[in-house]
């Protein structure tokens with residue numbers, strides 16, 4: 177076991193050259209604004225994706241290939257495309273919205289029926305391949321959002337994240353599932369690799385505090401304090417933060433959706449990619465027939481008629497919604513993650529997770545029992561800053577990027593020199609596709625295409641989307657799914673939809689420039 181130096185005499189000497197370039201965010205935003213490379217990309221998930229750690233437990237229900245064989249559900253009130261946290265949360269919220277809303281079902285005399293269609297295995301998109309953090313931003317980008325959209329919106333962008341984290345952790349606790357999903361309230365240590373980054377973060381923190389933002393316990397730590405407690409020679413800030421097993425959290429939500437209300441049922445068909453959505457023309461489109469079938473969702477296994485369609489396809493949204501292709505829409509971006517053993521036990525490492533370099537890197541130790549003599553398995557991701565194009569428009573998660581992999585292998589041993597061994601190989605390494613937007617905001621609400629405005633009937637009538645979380649979906653997607661589920665319920669009941677006080681209006685679907 178290595179000795180931990182307690183005296184920070186020569187911290188500068190310990191700071192080795194980092195394996196990632198600093199201050200890459202502004203260049204990242206430039207690249208994100210460029211048109212897609214010619215011929216790229218195809219937005220359908222590839223079939224042979226890399227295996228993520230989150231798929232190593234074979235007992236998760238529903239299983240990876242649930243509903244992939246036998247007859248396809250050919251008719252449903254609501255078709256949900258995508259079985260990640262967005263699609264499954266939407267089913268959860270629809271089930272809950274029907275509790276105490278008997279009149280919705282009395283009109284049709286049967287339960288409301290939803291179906292989730294998933295191109296690959298259950299929850300095998302970003303949610304089943306991510307870094308496992310579910311942490312609300314406390315003040316990130318606060319000044320910029322306040323300047324561009326005003327203080328109310330800036331506060332809402334924080335509020336939705338607190339709401340999501342509170343709700344998800346509450347649901348897991350109330351259903352006795354905290355241990356099942358390995359929920360760890362370990363906190364997040366955000367390391368600052370430069371004076372500039374530290375000053376920027378502090379200014380955002382001060383601005384959010386001044387605006388009256390709900391502030392969790394935030395502690396600024398000097399280089400010496402971080403070194404002494406966590407073993408990294410950089411200043412930082414400790415904020416409340418959590419991590420969990422994302423696939424298991426989604427499986428809990430699915431099971432709750434399937435049993436909450438006898439007025440709601442949800443089928444699941446995995447290995448069923450949706451290749452197109454076509455509309456059914458009706459002479460009287462405003463007909464009051466409850467659940468008039470307006471859409472046909474086509475798959476290689478057959479088609480499904482439905483009244484409502486929810487696109488919960490995140491980075492792949494542009495396949496079915498081509499107007500969302502390109503820099504003003506949702507840009508698929510490949511993220512990379514690995515698991516590696518630390519060199520020290522959990523009591524020396526601490527259960528705190530972290531981020532570094534403007535959030536490009538993120539890591540957390542998986543819960544481990546020290547008595548077992550094991551050193552913790554650490555989940556670490558990021559490294560896109562070393563790739564020439566930041567992995568933007570890369571949609572193939574069947575491969576890893578070697579350069580990104582090298583930077584990730586070096587990252588923890590360089591940042592925490594006494595906690596990790598540089599010659600320890602990762603145990604697993606995988607990729608996944610995120611959905612980036614230039615503003616960082618997702619698109620949430622009815623599908624809007626400005627080219628359709630003058631058309632007599634809107635082919636998107638009854639279609640909704642919630643996608644584009646820009647690598648930060650765990651503390652937002654559940655709440656965004658609640659908003660689209662509530663919009664669908666309001667439409668069914670012909671009632672106006674009320675925006676919750678925690679929901680940023682800037683997330684609502686917006687018309688894209690006609691030049692697209």
Ligand SMILES: Cc1cc2nc3c(=O)[nH]c(=O)nc-3n(C[C@H](O)[C@H](O)[C@H](O)COP(=O)(O)OP(=O)(O)OC[C@H]3O[C@@H](n4cnc5c(N)ncnc54)[C@H](O)[C@@H]3O)c2cc1C
Pocket residue numbers: 219220221257258259260261262263293294295296298299300301302303304305306307308309310311448449450451488489490491492493495496510511512513538557607608609610642643644645646647648649650651653
């Ligand atoms: C490597 C990586 C690390 C990340 N780390 C974190 C993190 O630590 N914390 C955090 O908050 N966020 C993180 N994210 C982002 C987070 O995972 C996403 O924001 C979130 O999971 C999005 O959920 P979703 O349900 O909208 O999308 P997804 O989970 O991607 O689900 C979309 C689903 O739709 C399916 N699909 C797509 N097209 C079709 C089609 N045509 N027909 C049928 N099915 C289709 C896909 O197969 C997929 O299963 C990370 C993402 C990645 C990739």
Ligand SMILES: *[C@@H]1O[C@H](CO)[C@@H](O)[C@H](O)[C@H]1NC(C)=O
Pocket residue numbers: 222223224572574575
């Ligand atoms: C996975 O399939 C895609 C096509 O869907 C192909 O381009 C890619 O090379 C395959 N990857 C591997 C590792 O076989």
Ligand SMILES: *[C@@H]1O[C@H](CO)[C@@H](O)[C@H](O)[C@H]1NC(C)=O
Pocket residue numbers: 238242434435442443444
């Ligand atoms: C949903 O619940 C029903 C009734 O308990 C059950 O038969 C069905 O298998 C469940 N669906 C899935 C996909 O687990």
